[in-house]
Amino acid sequence: MSDAVIARKPLLGDGILAQALRGILDSKAATLAAIACLVLVAVAILAPWIAPQDPYDLASLSIMDGRLPPGSESMDGWTYWLGTDAQGRDMLSAMLYGLRTSLGVGVLSGLFALAVGTTLGLVAAYFGGRIDTLVMRVVDLMLGFPTILVALMMLAVLGQGVGKVILALVVVQWAYFARAVRAAALVERGKEYVEAAQCLGLSKARILFSHLLPNCLPPVIVIGTIQVAHAIAAEATLSFLGIGLPITEPSLGLLIANGYQVLLAGLYWISVFPGLLLLALIFSINIVGDRLREALNPRLQK
């Protein structure tokens, strides 16, 4: 007489990664974007092997090949598909290496910010009281200022260099993670399994990272994705302004900056192509991040 329905276990299980994956695959746009991301990451990793020219090897450059439009022939007989810049660097190769740098800096700073922010968020939620207030005050302070301002301030003081840029980006971003993780952890903290773990006498670190954290993952994943895109864009902007990465490690932002001076002279390819690549990268990551936000939102899941 009962009307119970036996639920089928969904494909791939219930875990957070499965949910995320299903969320992405549900949307055509997100799936395309995710594939684009994977392709770009692969290309970036393989850059040293697939780039036709090593743009950092000054010996291989010839200034005579400088400022050639896309499709021109080089002195050695192969084609500069996307033209060359003022020093004779093949744009395609420069872009591949630039993609590598941009992606690397973005992901690294995102990961560090994730680590710092998540830990602080968990600690604030778990210990509560004055620690919580202190952390949240700092978070509010950081979030009150636009990222570019904080990054500017830091780089003005610290100077240039890859490490310093990453540091500045981490400082700018950790607060987003901290706030979201704290909110999720506060909800989780009231649940019984935390009490059970405490009764078992587990160490605080164990409780925080093995028990609380896995249940706070949805916002971490969503924010992580979006912040990587944010970091890439921020780094590009800082490099463009000349206070980001040094010219020995050019990212896409710096390439675009190089093209700025000659833009008005009609040499569009030096800034347009790196810009398109940068846009494609950021756009794809953002689409995936946006889709994940919808898919992992507990409110919308009902």
Added chain:
Amino acid sequence: MTAPTLSVENLQTHFFTKAGVVRAVDGVSFRVDRGEVLGLVGESGSGKSITGFSILGLVDPPGRVVGGRILFQGEDLAALPAERLRQLRGNRIAMIFQDPMMTLNPVLRVETQMVETIQAHERVSRAEAVARCRDALGRVGIPSPEERLKAYPHQFSGGMRQRVAIAIALLHKPDLIIADEPTTALDVTIQAQILAQVQTLCRETGTALIWVSHDLAVVAALADRICVMYAGKVVETGTVDEVIDRPAHPYTIGLIGSVPGDRPRGANLFQIPGMAPSPLSLPEGCAFRPRCGHASEACLAAPETTSQGDRAFRCFHPQLGAQA
């Protein structure tokens, strides 16, 4: 006999959700005459509120009216163009909702919300509209109406807010008011006041009233006729005396029996066994079958409505002749 103010014929409102089709209102028919109070009674999930919304065309997606006719003074509301329906709403048919805190817009003054109702249907000057609003508030028993008009909804108590909602409903002297559990959220004493007020006003103006409620006691005191709903269908209809004193459908019997206070002190409270079915998985045949003490093999088929004069019930085993 004059035509009824409202005649609902086989109304069907379905919700098309991801989990399946929910037949919230599944073949409901009743009528309301001029000046009459009809009580629409049922538990939560019976479809009574959706019936009210369907009449006014206020069902939100993913739901919509899929069948039946709603005849109001000769027009079929289910088939009207949107603009014509809008002209009737608030004007000839008004609605009072359950929770006035949520139904009055918190960021607009009461005056704005009342004046706009008038100006939506009549070309009057603002000054005249304000004067009418003031009178309306006075009529529902709100003191110092001038000041109250300038106030915001959150500055009123629950009972006052509901009076404002009633005042708004009465602004155009409608022919029909649909009241959806308007006193459920209020204290018992306030409830009594509101009930008395509504009763007087309807008697004075000849307005027909549909009072939707799960509270049988309130309906019994107020209504002329009662419709009992269960799982989206009307299971019993009749005058209030007939249905309360001589209920025919086992569910109605159960409902009346569940009202505490009728039993001798110390006796166990009566409950209808089981729970109301989930609208996504209704039982086969009569929806009340799993909980009914009189159910038989015949009940595996869906019963049709049997009418005896003004009485009607949807049951294979009506308990006629039984006393409550």
Added chain:
Amino acid sequence: MTVFIIRRLVQSGFVLLVTSILVFLGVYAIGNPIEILVPADASQAEIAQAVQSLGLDRPLWQQYLTFLGNALHGDLGRSFVFNQPSISLIFERLPATLELAFIALMLSLVVGIPLGVLSGLKAGSRFDRTVMTGSILGFSLPNFWQGMMLIMIFSVMLGWLPSTGRGATGEILGLHTSLATWDGFTHLILPAINLSLFNVSLIIRLTRSGMRETLPLDFVKFARAKGLTERRVIFVHVLKTILIPIVTVIGMEFGSLIAFATVTETIFAWPGVGKLIIDSIMRLDRPVIVAYLLIVVAMFIVINLVVDILYSVLDPRVRLSDA
């Protein structure tokens, strides 16, 4: 209400103080400050004299107090490059930035709110999905690249609009603004579009989610039950409710716009404080950097405060709840 304002002012003062300490430490304590405060070709004797006169041989906390004292008197140092007080330099350039930020804000509202309302009304439709994807594109576009593309298309290829600089200004209502002249106006268009773009996306999303959250609420149903036209239901009832939180976000966004103007001004050579700060960082004109940071932070704090007050004024539930 007054208690609230006083408390916020105290908090703001505290934040400003902390910022001044951080800025001071960053500029005057890291590295060898004398190198940056004195021309590179100074002799040893000149350096020693400068150290004394600038008080760099005194303990750090004393230096800070001097710095603070000067700051409160309006002296934030002199620019090396321009040889004028940094404060006056900043205030000279500020109106250009404020003008740009304000126009960009207006632009993003005029475009963003209607799109957001329509998207919210037609949630799930193709229009909605297109607008949402478009908004993601909007904030994915790197600001500086987009500016360059605008110049390339509208200035170089089409020749419709000037590429850089601020045009002639005139006076409207006592304010010097580019809007007063056609030349000024044409110069303003591209930078304003550039600056407004990421903001448009935010406004669209905010408005849309506000619509989606508000449309199913009971008071909307009740408004319809009263027989109000759909237009009035949306534009008076729904919009007024969702605009309140949006206004507060817009307020904060104004601060963001001022910060992001650094990029726009650099690309379009717009003579505002954004360009000034970038140039100063490149040329290590530290007094200007210090002045800029402190003034901008102060502006932010003021904007935050105004926004908070505005919120409590606009939302009658908050305003009238101190009985």
